[in-house]
Amino acid sequence: MQVPSVSADPVDDPKGYQDLLVGLVGADDPAAVQQSTPAQVRGMIDGAGDLLARRPSDGEWSALECLAHMVDAELVASGRYRWILAHDQPELLGYDQDLWVDRLHRPIERPDELLALFEPLRRANLELWARTPVDDRERFGLHRERGPESYALTFILMAGHDRFHLAQARRALGTLRA
Numbered sequence: 001m002q003v004p005s006v007s008a009d010p011v012d013d014p015k016g017y018q019d020l021l022v023g024l025v026g027a028d029d030p031a032a033v034q035q036s037t038p039a040q041v042r043g044m045i046d047g048a049g050d051l052l053a054r055r056p057s058d059g060e061w062s063a064l065e066c067l068a069h070m071v072d073a074e075l076v077a078s079g080r081y082r083w084i085l086a087h088d089q090p091e092l093l094g095y096d097q098d099l100w101v102d103r104l105h106r107p108i109e110r111p112d113e114l115l116a117l118f119e120p121l122r123r124a125n126l127e128l129w130a131r132t133p134v135d136d137r138e139r140f141g142l143h144r145e146r147g148p149e150s151y152a153l154t155f156i157l158m159a160g161h162d163r164f165h166l167a168q169a170r171r172a173l174g175t176l177r178a
Contacts, residue, residue, distance in 0.1 A: 003167035011094065014146035018153070021160025030159035031129055037162045038119050041067060044166070045111045048173055053108055056175035061101065064114075066169035068105040069097055070162065071118045077158050078121050081128060084141040084151045092141040092149065129155055 003024060008016030025033055044063065045052060053064045061069065076095060083090040129137075137152040149157075 001163070003164060005168070005171060007164060011145050014143075018146065018157065021157045021164065022153075024160035024163040025156050028159070030156045031126055033159035034122060034155075034162060035126055037070075037166065038115070038122060040166055041070075041115065041118075044169060044173070051173055051176045052111065054176055056172045060172065061168070062108075063169035063172045064108055064111060065101050065105065066165045066172065067111065067114050067118075068108065069101050070165050071114050071121075072097070072100045072104065073158065073161055073165075074118055074121045074125070077154065078125055080141060080154055081125060081151060084139050084149075084154065085128075085132065085136060087141075089148075090141045092143040094143065094145040125158075 001024070004020065008020050010017040045067075048063055051063070053062050055062045055065075072095075080092050083092065132151070137155070138150050140148045140150040141154075143149045
């Protein structure tokens with residue numbers, strides 16, 4: 001699968017952003033995509049060595065910063081899923097991913113520390129998906145930047161988000177190895 005190196009801006013082009021992430025999932029089961037992510041992250045970490053925390057260039061995240069962002073996104077999605085399912089059309093706040101990485105991950109954590117938060121959140125979110133009745137997956141929240149987003153769409157977006165940022169992390173490592 002070819003993953004683009006640039007994403008549509010989620011604020012300036014919300015539809016383009018959604019289309020990109022949904023397209024990265026395609027016909028694949030979003031739960032299977034998400035379930036495979038922790039092992040893929042661990043495989044990437046195992047082969048990265050000291051390159052993991054190095055940025056490939058100014059303004060580009062290191063592979064470890066990509067992982068930190070994925071952890072932040074999983075944390076935010078955990079809340080969004082639950083708000084959507086428990087409340088009627090809740091407001092869903094956006095966040096500035098660069099600010100979160102720059103302000104919340106300095107100094108950058110070790111990979112095992114990031115995975116210690118990511119993996120149980122991901123498991124809990126997959127379990128929530130599995131036990132949620134199909135009809136309830138169409139409940140939606142009102143994303144401040146992108147408008148109405150159902151639980152199902154939010155879940156699919158997270159699967160595409162995984163694929164996008166894993167590819168970004170692998171590109172960062174590939175650039176450093178070249």
